[in-house]
Amino acid sequence: MTTLFISDLHLDPERPNITRLFGEFIDREARGAEALYILGDLFEAWVGDDDPSETGAFVATKLKALADSGVPVLFMHGNRDFLVGKAFAQRAGMRLLADPARIDLHGRPALLMHGDTLCTDDVAYQQFRTQTRDPRWQAQFLAQPLAARLAFAQQARAASQARQGELRDAGTMETITDAAPAAVQAVFREHDVDLLIHGHTHRPAVHTLDVDGRARKRVVLGDWYEQGSVLRVDAAGMRLEGLAPLQEQL
Numbered sequence: 001m002t003t004l005f006i007s008d009l010h011l012d013p014e015r016p017n018i019t020r021l022f023g024e025f026i027d028r029e030a031r032g033a034e035a036l037y038i039l040g041d042l043f044e045a046w047v048g049d050d051d052p053s054e055t056g057a058f059v060a061t062k063l064k065a066l067a068d069s070g071v072p073v074l075f076m077h078g079n080r081d082f083l084v085g086k087a088f089a090q091r092a093g094m095r096l097l098a099d100p101a102r103i104d105l106h107g108r109p110a111l112l113m114h115g116d117t118l119c120t121d122d123v124a125y126q127q128f129r130t131q132t133r134d135p136r137w138q139a140q141f142l143a144q145p146l147a148a149r150l151a152f153a154q155q156a157r158a159a160s161q162a163r164q165g166e167l168r169d170a171g172t173m174e175t176i177t178d179a180a181p182a183a184v185q186a187v188f189r190e191h192d193v194d195l196l197i198h199g200h201t202h203r204p205a206v207h208t209l210d211v212d213g214r215a216r217k218r219v220v221l222g223d224w225y226e227q228g229s230v231l232r233v234d235a236a237g238m239r240l241e242g243l244a245p246l247q248e249q250l
Contacts, residue, residue: 001034003105005231007114007199008223010080012044013055017245018224025228025243026062033071038094039199039221040078040114045157047149048142049087060092067093076101078114078200079125082132083142102191106235111193115200115220118179118187124163178203184218185211197221197231204229206240 011019030036042059067073073094077084089096100113116129131137141149164177178201187196188211197219204222208215219240222229228243 001032002232002234003035003037004030004033005037005039005112005197005219005221005233006224006229007039007078007221008041008202008229009038010041010044010224011055011059013053015044015225018228019055019058021228021243021245022224023058023062025230026066029230030066030071031069035072035074036066037097037112038073038075039112039197040076040099040116041080041199041223042075042078042084043081045153046081046083047146047153048083049085049091050146052146056088060088064091064093076112076114079116079129083138100187100191102193105195105233108195109193110195110197111187111191113187113196113198115179115198118183118198119177119201120180120183121176121178177201179218179220184209188216195219199223204240204242206238 006025009018009022011022013019026036043056046056063073073092074097075084075089075092075094076097076099084096086096097112099117100111102109102111104110116125120126132141141152144152179198184196188194194214194216196216199221201220202223202225203220205220207218207220209218210216219231219238221231221240222242227245230241230243232239232241
């Protein structure tokens, strides 16, 4: 059986085709999987489990049905949906994973991460991440009215887009927002694995590298802005492939 890995779907009401593609993926391929791992940024933004959006309700219904069919659904927080809590996880029938998480993948140890902590050259983002992962900050944020939280999410998204534009103009986008080689090597050494799977950087690829004389493999999952992306792993090997949008499948 095949284990499936996805990340960086960034599901949002403004992109209904990708949400439908996700639904089709769950109903068809995922139903026959050994497990489904979602490595962060399932949503474009998540301001609390009381979010009444139709997208959140749709996702919860699809994942709960998948879990009820016998396919484990495991979710790791990303930088956009780090406020997904136990209430939504229960609604969606999914188990929350720590970041990083070490698993046995068809007899092979593998380390799973969202991937944002690998981008150590992005100092401004790492400072923001430290602040927003603080339980006190999260408690204060979640205590605000829903409208205020939604407004904050819109402002944060606009600020992120503006900063990305500045980095592109300066010619530093590719280096600052990518995984730092030293951070990748440190993770391999710390966790003593030869396989790392993560998302976040939106640069899908399978990298082979040498760390301390051992061949290691780093698999970077793709985002779902233009099309889907999935890593399929079974006893025979792994395949990182794209999923064409629904309108291209018709």
